Amino acid sequence: MDADLFSDHLENPRGLGLLEGASHRGSAGGAACGDVIDFRVECSEDGSLQVGFDCSGCGALTAAASAATSLAWGRDLLGAARVSTELIADELGGLPESKVHAAELACDALHRALGSAARTASLQPRQGRNLVAMSGGVDSSLVAALSSESGEAVGVTLELWRDERTDAAASCCSHVAVRRARSLAHSIGIPHLTLDLRDEFRAGVVDPWLDAHSA
Numbered sequence: 001m002d003a004d005l006f007s008d009h010l011e012n013p014r015g016l017g018l019l020e021g022a023s024h025r026g027s028a029g030g031a032a033c034g035d036v037i038d039f040r041v042e043c044s045e046d047g048s049l050q051v052g053f054d055c056s057g058c059g060a061l062t063a064a065a066s067a068a069t070s071l072a073w074g075r076d077l078l079g080a081a082r083v084s085t086e087l088i089a090d091e092l093g094g095l096p097e098s099k100v101h102a103a104e105l106a107c108d109a110l111h112r113a114l115g116s117a118a119r120t121a122s123l124q125p126r127q128g129r130n131l132v133a134m135s136g137g138v139d140s141s142l143v144a145a146l147s148s149e150s151g152e153a154v155g156v157t158l159e160l161w162r163d164e165r166t167d168a169a170a171s172c173c174s175h176v177a178v179r180r181a182r183s184l185a186h187s188i189g190i191p192h193l194t195l196d197l198r199d200e201f202r203a204g205v206v207d208p209w210l211d212a213h214s215a
């Protein structure tokens with residue numbers, strides 16, 4: 001671990017307090033761990049990103065958020081979608097196992113903000129670019145790997161449900177499954193976007209089923 005790099009991000013955090021009124025936000029953490037982080041993202045006319053955040057908890061979380069901001073700032077959406085837990089840790093000069101959780105939370109929150117931005121962003125079509133729906137399982141990960149070999153691949157995962165009672169089991173479309181899919185995409189070397197469609201899924205699928213079942 002490079003203590004100087006870590007200290008620099010801790011003492012001079014990039015993006016802290018910026019973009020409070022941003023349109024696109026993503027948060028991670030909670031009462032269970034005591035660490036909470038909120039990322040904000042805005043897209044410039046040229047497609048480059050500006051990033052800001054606020055957080056509370058351990059110093060490692062502030063440093064990790066600063067590192068994530070440095071990695072994403074000025075990049076386009078798909079460039080920022082390549083920012084991984086490992087890249088955040090590397091930007092900090094490496095992290096001990098006990099501090100990796102901070103990089104994971106920063107990555108989660110950043111990618112939720114990027115997912116929000118992706119829903120309104122306008123990406124120009126490109127020959128050879130393939131969007132691969134990734135569940136975090138073997139089949140979709142293999143498709144993503146093969147697509148990246150033959151052209152440009154972008155992994156996308158839909159988050160349709162979140163339940164603390166089942167997330168730890170990596171149930172379908174859960175937060176843990178999303179994190180696994182993102183990690184697999186990054187290990188292949190492709191960008192990954194997460195679209196939070198929980199409200200739409202509840203309104204369009206779950207509630208009508210419950211109403212029909214009741215009737």
